[in-house]
Amino acid sequence: MPKYSSRMEDYLKTMLRLVETKGFIRTRDLARELGIRPPSVTEMLGKLEKEGLAKHEKYGGAVLTEEGRRIAGLVRQRQETIEKLLRLMWVPEKSAHEDSCRLEHQLSPASLEQLKRFLKFLERGGEYERLRKDFGKLQKT
DSSP: OOOOOHHHHHHHHHHHHHHHHTSSEEHHHHHHHHTSOHHHHHHHHHHHHHTTSEEEOTTSEEEEOHHHHHHHHHHHHHHHHHHHHHHHTTOOHHHHHHHHHHHTTTSOHHHHHHHHHHHHHHHHTTHHHHHHHHHHHHHTO
16 A cells, blocks of 8 residues: 555545445535544645545535545554554543554554454454453453
């Protein structure tokens, strides 16, 4: 996967979420979700379009291209993997989500792949829930 800026990745991930929940992407919805002004969204949509990741019509909506959707899915998968690991360690849900959103841009592909393998290993053996429960007991002492 080519390296896109963390901001571009955040846009793609948010766009994917919007299209999955609302069925469409409007500039104002994207601005609200990201906590920024609509002109900033329009500017970034132009950059995403130049990269072949999205299409945007002035005063209209936006759509992810096939490549944009693929990248957005990978970014979301990175974030979900990290969040799941943090939740295993009893990091509070809100903190786990916020931290995983920051960390998703920082880990190397090799580290992320190992995290996925480790979590899959724990889940396959039924250890994930047991370890989470045992670690939770430790937190209370």
